[in-house]
Amino acid sequence: MGDLIIRNAAALTPDYIPPRLIDREEQMNMLNMMFGDYLKSPGSFYARALLIGGTGTGKTITSIKFGEYASRNSTVRFIHVPCWTHRTMHSAVRFIGESLKISIPRRGFSSEEILEIIYDHLKDNGIYIVVVLDDVFHIVNNSGADALGTLIRFYDEHIGEHDYHFSLILIDRDDSLLVKLDAGAKSTLGNNIIRFPPYTKDQIYEILRDRAQAALMPGTYNDEVLEMIADVTGASGGNEGRGNAKQAIEILWKSALTAQQRGSRRILPEHVRYAVKNTLVIHVGELRGMDLHEKLFLLAIVNALRRKRDSAYVTFGEAEDEYIMICEKYGLRSRRSHGQLWHYLKDMENTWRIIETRPSGKGMRGRTTLISIPYESLDVLAQELTRLVEFELAVR
Structure with a gap:
């Protein structure tokens, strides 16, 4: 050494919050314009914003710095929900409730019912919050756009109540969320979009x-x-x-x-x-956000590609076979169905953007999906995934 x-x-x-925010003053000012009156007069209206930008463009740090500013200058509380950890609407609203020290039974309540419990708690105690759903695409992918739309349009169910106890900041990587939301949710969001260029x-x-x-x-x-x-x-x-x-x-x-x-x-x-x-192009923190079997399936794809150095692609079936072998190696049941592995594959392609797929062409028997990893070092990716998997298994 x-x-x-x-x-x-x-x-x-990735978790470090620097004392000063660099080159995101414009976005911070836009947040202040959209939420300033809500912070000065809590509950006066329903403030909301959608922050859009690629990975590493300052969305999270800007929202956290804005929360720090707001906590110094307002009684409004900020609750930051990391959706890479809380990947369903049920998990996200439960996290919000726990952040407010609300006792919610572990079972028997839907996300809508938990949201009503939270809202009643806020009203009864005169509490006002801004909820930040960071990387909200995880909730959309796992619970559906309708579940998120229900949260966005929450006050539609409370017409006549003009004391708005929570407001909302959504963070996403691109405009795909706007395509998936229904017309009512998009109308509620309005034009409150803040973009974060590379x-x-x-x-x-x-x-x-x-x-x-x-x-x-x-x-x-x-x-x-x-x-x-x-x-x-x-x-x-x-x-x-x-x-x-x-x-x-x-x-x-x-x-x-x-x-x-x-x-x-x-x-x-x-x-x-x-x-x-x-x-890696993909950040290690993003790999950490995958659930265990998604990591195992990605490791299976990597291992299958490493064994075929002369080919840029492996078939879905080859990756599936490799996944079963990896599960056996770690003493795990390969309990994920063909459909679940397919869901992981689409998640890796559309959400994590770490793989590319295409249908097989001539020269192959039957139709299958071909998988490649064009952007990453396979050796480095295998090393990081193995480390994360073995750490997760060790602390179980």
């Missing part, structure tokens, strides 16, 4: 400089290595898929860790190159 380079590793983690190279550099100052020892890095990471991850020209600050920060962390492990006194370009090569 070399000289200490990382002095505050927490500042390079970060540019200059903005990524500014974010990296801020994190480096918080996380690294002085003199262990220079502007050149930060610019190098920004060049790789920042959006510019036709690189719309870039602009992910989470990915940039993870590369900085891996660069610093590599330099430290190799005994270097500072981060060098070679350490950045190594980190870039070994950093």
Whole structure:
């Protein structure tokens, strides 16, 4: 182990909330415009907003910083619901209730009934809240758009009550939510949409400089290595898929860790190159958000592809067979049906965007689905998934 380079590793983690918000002042101001009167006069109207932007574009951190601001200047409480953990409407509303210290029986209540219990508690105690549903697509995928629509249009069932005890912020990656919601829910949301474009190279550099100052020892890095990471991850020209600050920060962390492990006194370009090569496009935190058997099925796809180095695709059947073998290896029952594995596959393609699929063509017997992973290092992905799976099994 070399000289200490990382002095505050927490500042390079996804959960870290920096003291200042960088390059999202416009979005913060829009939130203040939409919710300012609700914070000044709680319950005066139903405030709501939809935050849209790709992974790592600052949606979560902006909403949390806005919640911090609101808690200092208002009696309104903010409740942030991480939907990658609470992936159904029932789990989400139960989490809201638990955050309010409401005693809700574990069984026997629907999400609509729990929502009514929460609303009665808010009214009876004069409490006002803003609920943030972060990565709300998980709820839509698992409970359906109608379940979310019921929450959005909650006050339609309480016509005549002009004391609005909760307001709503939804966070999603793209406009697909607007397509799935019914006309009533879309009308209730209105035009309260705040967009988060990908970060540019200059903005990524500014974010990296801020994190480096918080996380690294002085003199262990220079502007050149930060610019190098920004060049790789920042959006510019036709690189719309870039602009992910989470990915940039993870590369900085891996660069610093590599330099430290190799005994270097500072981060060098070679350490950045190594980190870039070994950093996934999908963030590790997103892999962590998958349930156990979804991780196992993705690991099965990865392993099947690694065994077929001369082919870019594996069939759904090959992945399914590999999944059964992995379950046996870990002493688990492969209790997920063909239909559930298919649901996982579509989730990986449409939600996580980690795989690509296409129907088989000529030269194959029968019709099947071909699966590829074009964007990630299979070896790195296998390593991360194995680590996450074995950790989850160890703490069960």
